[in-house]
Amino acid sequence: MKKTASKTTSLPTEMDLSEGWFVPAYERPKASHTTPTHFKHPWTLPKRGMTVAEWLINRKKAQWPIWEENIPFDALPTARPDAALDDWQAWFVGHSTVLVQIGPYNFLTDPVWAMRTSPVPFAGPRRVRPAGIALEDLPPIDAVLLSHNHYDHMDLASLAWLYKRDRMPIYTGLVNSQYLPPHMRVIELDWWESTPFHKDDRIKIVYTPAQHFSGRGLKDSNMALWGGLSVLTPDDHLFFAGDTGYAHHFKEVRARLGAPRLALLPIGAYEPRPVMHVMHMNPSDAVQAHLDLEATQSLAIHHRTYQLTDEAMNQPLLDLASALSHAGLSADVFATPSEGHSILA
Secondary structure, eight states: OOBOOOOOOOOOOOOOGGGGGOOOOOOOOOSTTBOSSOBOOSSOOOOOSSOHHHHHHTOOOOOOOSOOOOOOBSOOOOOOTTOOTTOEEEEEEETTEEEEEETTEEEEESOOOOSBSSSSTTSSOBBOSOOSSOGGGSOOOSEEEOOOOSTTTOOHHHHHHHHHHHOOOEEEETTGGGGSOTTSOEEEEOTTOEEEETTEEEEEEEEEOOBOOOOSSSSOTTOSOOOEEEEEOSSOEEEEOOSOBOOTHHHHHHHHHOOOSEEEEEOOOOOSHHHHTTTOOOHHHHHHHHHHHTOSEEEEESOSSBOOSSSOTTHHHHHHHHHHHHTTOOGGGEEOOOTTOEEEO
């Protein structure tokens, strides 16, 4: 019997307006991607053809539906305590939230169940599709992979709900713990720094670079580190790109960590290109990232849930199909499951 898509769990308001004035305090390591007060890119960024202010003043965004239900799915994910480490399954929840089951372990990327990705409940990008799996329908989460602190990636209410139930560690970049409650177990990593997975020392987790930025308020721009995360088993590699523009770091991930068995790559929030190309990949960029990584399988994320930029809701999927065809790749190598649906990786 097919199940209808899970309703978004009701969550408390994430933050109050005081967060706009929060400034984290942290002694940053001396490195090519740091200053005494901020993080930066150690490479030269491409120039923008317009400023963010010019875009917002002259914005011409496509019309999205107010609400759209998910396609019914057949089953919910379950705990798999006896699964072999090479038995993988990935469930697309929505936006950048993916449940990846690696053997018996459940990894959850950027868990966001919020109705709005904003510090206030009455403004900001609003969810237009429900999460494919309700919070209470998730199996026990063994670890959260948290890319950075933007509202559509770091949802404090969702993290609080999960932590209360599962007490899982949160693996993330430097300084991000200061945005989370002090009782949470947060493991901060610098770019290319690794740590053993707390439940199985055969697995290690690496924080990787990305071309993006961070900030949740008026005074904390780029004061916490942004990036992606890799989960490395003895034989395989899960790569979660986080939020990123296209840059050389995909080739570096391949060179340092090996070709991913599964790569979670963002394909949405890319128009207009003169301003968005620095921070967000379009589908053609995502296909090139797939090739740079030499990934066996990629899965599309960061699309269809919140209207962050100007392209139409389903344009990323259309552009992805075109980009794959242009690259001579089968559509099968870049999965686009509906919310609540899974793929075997």
